Amino acid sequence: MSRVGLHLSGVACARGGRLLFRGVDLAMEPGGSALLKGPNGIGKSSLIRICAGLLRATAGTVERHGRVALTDERLALDMEQPLAAALGFWARLDAAPPGALDAAMAAMALEPLRQVPVRMLSTGQRKRAALARVIAGGAPIWLLDEPGNGLDDAALELLGASVAAHLAGGGIVVAASHQPLPLPTPVVLTMQDYIMAEEEA
Numbered sequence: 001m002s003r004v005g006l007h008l009s010g011v012a013c014a015r016g017g018r019l020l021f022r023g024v025d026l027a028m029e030p031g032g033s034a035l036l037k038g039p040n041g042i043g044k045s046s047l048i049r050i051c052a053g054l055l056r057a058t059a060g061t062v063e064r065h066g067r068v069a070l071t072d073e074r075l076a077l078d079m080e081q082p083l084a085a086a087l088g089f090w091a092r093l094d095a096a097p098p099g100a101l102d103a104a105m106a107a108m109a110l111e112p113l114r115q116v117p118v119r120m121l122s123t124g125q126r127k128r129a130a131l132a133r134v135i136a137g138g139a140p141i142w143l144l145d146e147p148g149n150g151l152d153d154a155a156l157e158l159l160g161a162s163v164a165a166h167l168a169g170g171g172i173v174v175a176a177s178h179q180p181l182p183l184p185t186p187v188v189l190t191m192q193d194y195i196m197a198e199e200e201a
């Protein structure tokens, strides 16, 4: 694997004319994971999108080395296609190696749903499908926005196993979550630590 890393220095984010957070530093090396915690609306998704390069930081720098895969509340799968075909579209786009998609579907226990149209999947099944897309794509940097939403205990265990395998292979995981996630010893960013104190505002 060529050099992999994600480095944030002094990152700030303003949205809708309001400064959400500032001073975020994060140094992720291969095998590292980070968990972004905090209440609704504090800026976890915004920080994930800054990490992905989809949102510009208001201040600070973001350095990415390696491809990024993002999953958030948007499913990004063709609702009319059977699941295997819908995921196959992304696997081709990501130039996933042969067998990678089957392995990813197995990792998320999706084989019995291969022929089911995406629109018929339950909330948890859709989340597992989104995670399978990330796993199959082979990007070293996984950005997971609320990956545990809708997952039952068994699926959370599957997520934990996939994350552990990814980290063991030199990948990086940055996750935003309200709930505890099966990340081994993550760096924890408590977003409240990066909001402006009243006297500074």
Ligand SMILES: Nc1ncnc2c1ncn2[C@@H]1O[C@H](COP(=O)(O)OP(=O)(O)OP(=O)(O)O)[C@@H](O)[C@H]1O
Binding pocket: 015, 016, 020, 038, 039, 040, 041, 042, 043, 044, 045, 046, 047
């Ligand atoms: N496109 C936008 N324009 C203006 N403000 C926005 C935009 N997107 C999000 N915001 C605001 O930015 C703030 C942070 O939103 P964000 O989605 O990053 O929070 P979050 O911590 O992920 O919340 P949640 O836990 O509910 O998912 C919110 O107040 C939200 O209303």
